[in-house]
Amino acid sequence: MKKRVFLSASALAVMALSSAAVLAQDNTFKIGLILPMTGQQASTGRQIEAAAKLYMAQNGDTVAGKKIQLIVKDDTSIPDVTKRMAQELVVNEKVNVLAGFGITPSALATAPIATQSKTPAIVMAAATSSITQASPYIVRTSFTLPQASVSMADWAASKGGMKKVVTLVSDYGPGIDAEKFFKDRFIFNGGTIVESLRVPMRNPDFAPFLQKVRDAKPDALFVFVPSGAGAAVMKQFLERGMDKAGIKLIGTGDITDDDQLNDMGDGALGVVTAHHYAAAHPSAMNKKFVEAFKKANKGMRPNFMAVGGYDGMRVIYEALKATKGQGGGDALLAAMKGQTFESPRGPMFIDAQTRDVVQNIYLRKVERVGGELHNVEFDVIKDVKDPGKSK
Numbered sequence: 001m002k003k004r005v006f007l008s009a010s011a012l013a014v015m016a017l018s019s020a021a022v023l024a025q026d027n028t029f030k031i032g033l034i035l036p037m038t039g040q041q042a043s044t045g046r047q048i049e050a051a052a053k054l055y056m057a058q059n060g061d062t063v064a065g066k067k068i069q070l071i072v073k074d075d076t077s078i079p080d081v082t083k084r085m086a087q088e089l090v091v092n093e094k095v096n097v098l099a100g101f102g103i104t105p106s107a108l109a110t111a112p113i114a115t116q117s118k119t120p121a122i123v124m125a126a127a128t129s130s131i132t133q134a135s136p137y138i139v140r141t142s143f144t145l146p147q148a149s150v151s152m153a154d155w156a157a158s159k160g161g162m163k164k165v166v167t168l169v170s171d172y173g174p175g176i177d178a179e180k181f182f183k184d185r186f187i188f189n190g191g192t193i194v195e196s197l198r199v200p201m202r203n204p205d206f207a208p209f210l211q212k213v214r215d216a217k218p219d220a221l222f223v224f225v226p227s228g229a230g231a232a233v234m235k236q237f238l239e240r241g242m243d244k245a246g247i248k249l250i251g252t253g254d255i256t257d258d259d260q261l262n263d264m265g266d267g268a269l270g271v272v273t274a275h276h277y278a279a280a281h282p283s284a285m286n287k288k289f290v291e292a293f294k295k296a297n298k299g300m301r302p303n304f305m306a307v308g309g310y311d312g313m314r315v316i317y318e319a320l321k322a323t324k325g326q327g328g329g330d331a332l333l334a335a336m337k338g339q340t341f342e343s344p345r346g347p348m349f350i351d352a353q354t355r356d357v358v359q360n361i362y363l364r365k366v367e368r369v370g371g372e373l374h375n376v377e378f379d380v381i382k383d384v385k386d387p388g389k390s391k
Helices: 002-026 042-059 079-091 104-117 129-133 145-158 173-188 207-216 230-239 284-296 304-322 329-336
Strands: 028-035 066-074 097-100 121-123 138-140 164-170 192-199 220-224 248-252 272-275 340-343 346-350 357-369 372-384
Touching: 028 042, 028 079, 028 304, 042 066, 042 097, 042 284, 042 304, 066 079, 079 097, 079 104, 097 104, 097 304, 104 121, 104 129, 104 138, 104 173, 121 304, 129 138, 145 173, 145 220, 145 248, 145 272, 145 357, 145 372, 164 173, 164 207, 173 192, 173 220, 192 207, 207 230, 220 230, 284 304, 304 329, 304 340
Parallel strands: 028 066, 028 097, 097 121, 121 138, 164 192, 164 220, 220 248, 248 272
Antiparallel strands: 272 357, 340 346, 346 357, 357 372
């Protein structure tokens, strides 16, 4: 009889512990942030992690009764590593949301896991148009290359006075998107693409490609390279005297990344790009964001990756509030679709059908402001949907 009582007490104790564990799990909302913290795209990871932490510092770490836990993983921009980490986060850590994704192949590697586990995946960086079509659980808060490339092509042909252009892109998803959408729109606007060059992703050497451009003597060179590689292109462009030969450098905002712009020197002055965010964006909200970001990160200037991370956290927080902390991936996903809000970048909208970002695209020129180089906006195209999905 005594033995039976002992067993019952033990069973009760185990049940109590299990209930406590479940309760702790229930009261915690986990965000698995997979980023390239080392390697070629380390700048992307550093910026997004800093922005996510800033959002939490400003908005608290408890939402709808849930304690927010940020679990940061370094995938070094290797898609197989991203996939393994996403699996571990979903299966072992029981994360509620996956987020981050520095490059397109990493986002695509995670898509099947998001679908199978019904876990929303917030793409804060990767910009190939098709990413959101890879899983119904993907929501994007960064931008798409077609948004920036079409806007650049319109400006180059109509206001930039450019008739002949060479395109130079990194040879992977976003680069191919940038090339295709710039080329198609520029030709549609009456321009000529003299040549389309693609640079390998691994160990890129721009020198032989830039020599080809110099020989072709176009009015301008349109460039897309991943965030972090812009400085190398700029350096080699100037070393070859291409600016002195009268060839203008234009592109998506990746080439004049705010994280590196100050180190590029006066050679960057006058470079025109199309993009959704610059640290110099003149809104009151952005001025506060930049000031807070710099203060929290030893003077580091936020770039377009930071704003993708910051707004991604907002989308997650607001979805958690809307579901009152209850419900799984499907409820959260439904609450993410259609969110409209003011971002440091300007007005922003998550399209409920495509789960992609609709936003302003700005034309900017590199100028010296207060002793620093900045992307200064001089024109805007409002409420740009992803042209890759608008057909």
